[in-house]
Amino acid sequence: MAKTEKVTQLTKDQLQLIERMGGVLEGGGLAPAPARVSALLLVSHETELPFEEISRLLNLSKSATSNAINLLLTFQRLEYVTRPGERRRYFRVKMFNWKEDMKEKFVAVGQMSAMYKEVLRxxxxxxxxxxxxxxxxxxFLDHIVKEMPALFKKWEQKS
Amino acid sequence: MAKTEKVTQLTKDQLQLIERMGGVLEGGGLAPAPARVSALLLVSHETELPFEEISRLLNLSKSATSNAINLLLTFQRLEYVTRPGERRRYFRVKMFNWKEDMKEKFVAVGQMSAMYKEVLRxxxxxxxxxxxxxxxxxxFLDHIVKEMPALFKKWEQKS
DNA sequence: TTATTAGTTCTGCGCAAACAGAACCAAAAG
DNA sequence: CTTTTGGTTCTGTTTGCGCAGAACTAATAA
Structure with a gap:
């Protein structure tokens, strides 16, 4: 089967934005390659990209690409879809998880509070x-945790 | 001048708690040594400890102790006091900063939002x-940031 | 059956972080 | 002036991460 790919390229602006976003995500604890993959899938005009495209657009080796993608998959920050008649997977960011992510963060705050209480004891x-x-x-931490659901609800109504 | 130190020791429970807290703080981006120093100064019955005690209680070399302490000082997570007639400094956690810390975190959320908006553009x-x-x-992120001051205020009144 | 595709896994390298130990230094004590 | 105290700074080692490149593998295509 002949290749009928459109060989897209990233503009300088896109590359720059990916770089910046990557940096921010690294600050959040991600390794460089996964950070860039995440950024790419947000910035790219195509929202779904196959393995090889990711590898090519970011100049990443296959191994780095594979590991980055699998990391993001297990952390639920990515998902993939397949297309009829094609074996390869198309990856995209799982964006509907950010609410869950937020909630987890606040759970973590609760655990922090618990730890300090143990110290206090x-x-x-x-x-x-x-x-x-x-x-x-x-x-204070408990207060935050406790008030969070209301904040969520308030937003959901507002929208 | 003769030494009239009380040679305190940490209990097993304290050591264990320090270990656990250290782990958590490392998760928050701190290196092991600074993390343990922070934990020590929370768990120790003495709230103020001199350099040498920190070094001894945690089995840290002088260099590691020095670097850890200075890191925490520059990050404003520690402060020190001196006592009349003594040259050495007594270190303690700076606990009045956690409100500021929280606010900074939410500023960071705002920056995140800004970045996503740029992507969107x-x-x-x-x-x-x-x-x-x-x-x-x-x-949603903007909503959180916007509502935060109210949450702070509500807590301050309640107390 | 052989070749190609779409990845995964293995091996090895380069680099930076984290620490120990020693040398060093300034202030105070003797 | 000499010594001790309370650290700081330098040097070297170890450890682990992040990546590349190559070898490998399971499915599909030819």
Whole structure:
């Protein structure tokens, strides 16, 4: 079967934006290659791209591409679809997960609070200021966690 | 001047708790040594500890201790006090910064939103679903950022 | 059956982070 | 001036990450 691909290219602006976004995502704990793959799939005019395109557009080796994609798949930040008669997968960002992601973040805040409470439990009463500082903090964190659902709901209604 | 130090020791529970907290803080982007120093100063019954104690209690070399402490100082997560007639500094966690920290986090959320908007601006109109997904997201992020001050205020009143 | 496609897995390299230990240094004590 | 204290800075080692390139593999095509 002959290749009938349209050989798209990224503009300089797109490459630059990918670079910047990549940097931000790296700050969020992602490795460079996965970060760029994520950025690419947001910036590219095509929202679904096959393995080889990703590899080519980002100048990534097959192994780096494979590992990056699989990482993002297991972290649920990517998904793929196939097209009738084609074996290869088309990858795209899973964008409907950001609400879940947010919720998880707030769960993490709750766990933080729990940890500080554990610290507090084993502290001597001889350091009341310090202990109160800690208590204030956990209290605040709990407050945030508790109020979050309302914030979500408020937004959903507004839309 | 003779040494009249009380040679405190950490209990197994404390060491364990420090280890766990250290892990969590590392997850938050801190290196092991700074993470443990932070944890130590929260868990230790003494809220203020001098350099040498930190080094000893955590089995850290002087260089590691020095670097960890200075890192935490520049990031404003630690501060120190001196005591009359003593040259050495006593370090303690700067706990009054967590509100600021939180605010910064939400500023970061705002920047995220800005970045996604930039992506949106350069996207073709030919992918309306995708674009709407993005728009929803930025909208939500902005909503969070906007509502945050109210959440803060509500908590301050409640206390 | 052989060849091609669409990846995955293995091997090895380069680089930076994290730490130890030693040398170093400035301020205070003797 | 000499020594001690309270660190800081330098040097070297270890460790692990992130990637490339090559070897490999399972499905499809020819």
């Amino acid at each position: 084993q502290r001597p009463k001889s350091t009341p200021e310090f202990n109160r500082g800690l208590a204030d903090m956990t209290d | 350069q996207r073709p109109k030919s992918t309306p679903e995708f674009n709407r997904g993005l728009a929803d997201m930025t909208d």
